[in-house]
Amino acid sequence: MQLPNARTGIGLKPEHFDEILTTRPDVGFFEVHAENYFVAGGPFHHYLERIRADYPLSIHGVGLSLGGEEPLDEEHLRRLARLNQRYQPYWFSEHLAWATHGGVFANDLLPLPYTRQTLQRVCEHVEKLQDTLGRGILLENPSTYVEFQSSSMSEGEFITQVVQRSGCGLLLDVNNVHVSCRNHERDPHAAIDAMPLDKVGEIHLAGFACERLDDGFDLYIDNHGAPVAQEVWELYAYALERTGAVATLIERDNNIPSLNKLLDEARRAEQLLAA
Secondary structure: OOOOOEEEEEEEHHHHHHHHHOOOOOOOEEEEEEHHHHOOOOOHHHHHHHHHHHEEEEEEEOOOOOOOOOOHHHHHHHHHHHHHHHHHOOOOEEEEOEEEEEEEEEEEEOOOOOOOOHHHHHHHHHHHHHHHOOOOOOEEEEOOOOOOOOOOOOOOHHHHHHHHHHHOOEEEEHHHHHHHHHOOOHHHHHHHOOOOOHHHEEEEEEOOOEOOOOHHHHHEEEOOOOOOHHHHHHHHHHHHHHHHOOEEEEEOEEEEEOOOHHHHOOOOOOHHHHH
């Protein structure tokens, strides 16, 4: 599931459509959020088809609710299958999270209790998704802000079990590791080591925010609204020592900067990949 000669990519944003087509930047791939392309036509597809003709593509799902207690939405699955068939991306990925319950969509990526019951449900959902798409997926580790007392295993143990049982790969979000470990006061290097690193097909890097709460606790938030922080770059280098060169995405979904600034971050990641 990796590109030959692993490269770095950036998220494809409407603000940059025309500039990309005009300048043809030297970037390894682009990534889009699947749900933004569920319509049959329109300007998003017009531009994506033209850009996809020249660049590899990664499709990233954000709304399937793989960890939810309810069955996966069949219409959502059909739309994902049509999108994958249309664009033939190098990777399709989704989050280890839930967003729907009782017919209500929370528009967020919420954490799971790491229990045997949850493990069974997530594996069934991943297998259902893979069967629908006719391909393996990458499962992204989440950023978390609360934990469940009912959890009987660590995040690394849980994700390893899902990967082994379902046959999916791992999308290692290094920023999410950093954010979660800061919030739960854990060692991010140990968290990286606990992941099934031989199954990493793509890496995500992003920026975060920090909010001081009333009790004085600093809450770290994965907001994709800032440049990659120095401590995340350092953790990324640590991860690469263990995974080898893996295609890496610079994520930016808020406070979108110029295309050149995103490309500068992509080049910095590429220097670490080359090393």
